[in-house]
Amino acid sequence: MNLFKIAVFRPVATLMVFVALIVFGVYSTINLPVDLFPEIDPPVITVITTYPGAGALEVEQNITTELEDQFSTLNDLDEITSTSVANVSIVTLEFDWGQT
Incomplete structure (x- = not known):
């Protein structure tokens, strides 16, 4: 219940947490090395x-x-x-x- 009170009474802090999570997610997605077509030799x-x-x-x-x-x-x-x-x-x- 305490988490809900903080989210309601401090909307700027809640918004900053979500913005930080979105920025971290975008940064991680851009810098994540992904090989969509790996070299494999199927038998x-x-x-x-x-x-x-x-x-x-x-x-x-x-x-x-x-x-x-x-x-x-x-x-x-x-x-x-x-x-x-x-x-x-x-x-x-x-x-x-x-x-x-």
């Missing part, structure tokens, strides 16, 4: 295979499924995603972070 490999003249189903059966089966035996593999479209198979391998 991801994308394998793109072409199969001219084949439809999406044929690419999936003959290329994508075979690649997924072979890649699934790799160590430290986190996730495999694949896309098959006409003439092209795209297989993305995502490894665990920190692995070389």
Whole structure:
């Protein structure tokens, strides 16, 4: 309750505290070193295979499924995603972070 009395009976002091907080916040924000795009090397490999003249189903059966089966035996593999479209198979391998 004492804090409320001070805020009401001394509005200039309350205003100065808020101004000081705003000035400190602006100063800190301006001088804060922030790297919005840090240098990282994500552990991801994308394998793109072409199969001219084949439809999406044929690419999936003959290329994508075979690649997924072979890649699934790799160590430290986190996730495999694949896309098959006409003439092209795209297989993305995502490894665990920190692995070389």
